[in-house]
Amino acid sequence: MRRRSTTLTEQELEIMKVVWERDHSTVRDVYETLLERRKIAYTTVMTMMKILEQKKYLKKTLADRAYVYRPAQPKGQVIGDMVRDFINRVFNGSAEPLLVHLVQEHDLSPEELEEIARLRRPS
Amino acid sequence: MRRRSTTLTEQELEIMKVVWERDHSTVRDVYETLLERRKIAYTTVMTMMKILEQKKYLKKTLADRAYVYRPAQPKGQVIGDMVRDFINRVFNGSAEPLLVHLVQEHDLSPEELEEIARLRRPS
DNA sequence: GTTTTAGTACTAATTAATTAGTATGAGACG
DNA sequence: CGTCTCATACTAATTAATTAGTACTAAAAC
Incomplete structure (x- = not known):
C-alpha cells in the first residue's frame, strides 16, 4: 500500500x-x-x-x-508543516544538519545568518 | 500523468x-x-x-x-540534492525563507547559528 | 545424492496522485 | 423561448510508488 x-x-x-x-x-x-x-x-x-x-x-x-x-490555513503554518515533515523524513527530526547544508551549499553568508538570528533575539 | x-x-x-x-x-x-x-x-x-x-x-x-x-553517491551529495529540490518546490529556489522557518520554529539558538556560520568562515 | 536453505528474477496487485472527459444545469443573450 | 456560455458534479483513465508472491537455482546440510 x-x-x-x-x-x-x-x-x-x-x-x-x-x-x-x-x-x-x-x-x-x-x-x-x-x-x-x-x-x-x-x-x-x-x-x-x-x-x-x-x-x-x-x-x-x-x-x-x-x-x-x-x-483555510495561513501559509506560514502550512509551509512550516512541510518543513517539519521534510526534517523528519530526511534528517530524523533534527534541524541542525539541514542548516549545515544550507550554509555550505546555498550561498548563505554569516552576515545573512546573523541578520536572521536577530529575528529570535531582537537586540 | x-x-x-x-x-x-x-x-x-x-x-x-x-x-x-x-x-x-x-x-x-x-x-x-x-x-x-x-x-x-x-x-x-x-x-x-x-x-x-x-x-x-x-x-x-x-x-x-x-x-x-x-x-554509488556520497550521502552528502544525495541529501544535498533533496534539500535543493525541496527549496525549489517549496520556496521557489530561495534558501533564505527556509532558514527563517528553521530559526523561528525549530529551536535553533543564535549560538548554534554562530557556530554553524563558522563552518564557512573559519576564524 | 537428496533435501533444505537462501538467494535472484519475474510478475503482479494495490493505492495515491494526477489528469481530464462527459453530463448537466443555470443564467446571459439574441 | 431557444441557444450559447460557463460553472459544477461525476466518472474514469494513467502513471508512479509500494508491496509482495511465485518460480527457479545454486549451495549448504544432512
Missing part, C-alpha cells in the same frame, strides 16, 4: 501558491495563472481545488454562480 | 539511510534492519534495492552467492 501524504503534494502546492498570492480565487483565476506556465485543463484545476477543500487547505463560499476559494 | 520523482522517494530514502550507516550491505542486512521497525517482506526490500541500483544510488558486486550493495 502507498501512504497518503500528510502534507501538500507537488501539484497541490502549486495551486496553493497561486491562492496564497491572492485574496480570493475562483477555479478560473487559478486555471488562467497555471495555464501561463503549462498545459492544463480547467477541470483538472477544479478537481484539485475540490481535494484541497476536502483536506481543509481551502474553504469555499458560493458567490454569484461560482465558488470562491480562500486559504 | 504523474512525474517520476527526481530525488529519493520516501521508502527509497529509508533504505539508503540503512545503507549509508554501513560499509556494505546485502538485501538481508537491510531487510533485518527494517524489520525491527516494521513489517516488510524480503522481496520488497530486494525490489527496492534493485530500483535504487537502476537509479544509480547503489552499485552492486557479486560476492559469494549474494549481491553486495554499496552507495
